[in-house]
Amino acid sequence: MGFTEKQEGLVKESWEVLKQDIPHFSLRFFSLILEIAPGAKNMFSFLRESEEIPQNNPKLKAHAVKVFKMTCESAIQLREKGEVVVGDTTLKYLGTVHVKSGVKDPHFEVVKEALLRTVEEAIGEEKWNEEMKNAWGEAYDQLAEAIKAEMRNHH
Ligand code: HEM
Numbered sequence: 001m002g003f004t005e006k007q008e009g010l011v012k013e014s015w016e017v018l019k020q021d022i023p024h025f026s027l028r029f030f031s032l033i034l035e036i037a038p039g040a041k042n043m044f045s046f047l048r049e050s051e052e053i054p055q056n057n058p059k060l061k062a063h064a065v066k067v068f069k070m071t072c073e074s075a076i077q078l079r080e081k082g083e084v085v086v087g088d089t090t091l092k093y094l095g096t097v098h099v100k101s102g103v104k105d106p107h108f109e110v111v112k113e114a115l116l117r118t119v120e121e122a123i124g125e126e127k128w129n130e131e132m133k134n135a136w137g138e139a140y141d142q143l144a145e146a147i148k149a150e151m152r153n154h155h
Pocket residue numbers: 040043044045046059062063066067070094097098101103107108109110111143144147
């Protein structure tokens with residue numbers, strides 16, 4: 001069975017919750033990334049410069065929102081078309097940016113873990129379940145695959 005309407009609904013519903021406090025959830029997302037992989041700090045320009053994770057940093061928020069939102073868009077595409085299609089220009093840019101920043105394939109697993117934990121915290125332990133975890137996980141994995149494939153064309 002492909003990606004269902006129910007799965008799409010679960011992802012959209014929790015993205016609505018994240019959207020209500022982007023400054024907080026962006027910060028949580030990055031704290032979790034660094035908790036899982038402290039070494040990732042040096043890849044991000046806005047983290048390299050300071051000891052602490054900067055509060056209200058526009059670049060930090062932009063990256064968090066891109067990951068949340070593009071994963072949500074992937075869920076919609078998976079349900080509608082059965083696959084994730086990132087526009088050519090966007091995909092090329094994503095390939096270049098990540099290769100240039102020193103991002104490697106295993107980093108995508110770190111970001112996935114941080115994303116799932118951020119969503120879990122946002123919607124609360126009671127509402128969080130396997131189904132929601134799988135829906136976000138699958139949408140993220142397919143998006144990550146598209147970016148990783150593009151990264152292989154950029155070295
Ligand atoms: C930059 C999206 C995964 C590290 C960017 C940018 C986008 C983006 C759109 C351009 C700058 C911006 O608009 O904020 C995504 C998406 C991802 C993903 C959609 C996964 C689905 C990752 C992973 C890492 C990473 C796994 C490494 C842990 C970076 C770094 C930059 C960047 C270091 C440069 C930012 C800077 O230093 O200012 N990403 N990214 N990204 N990304 Fe990602």
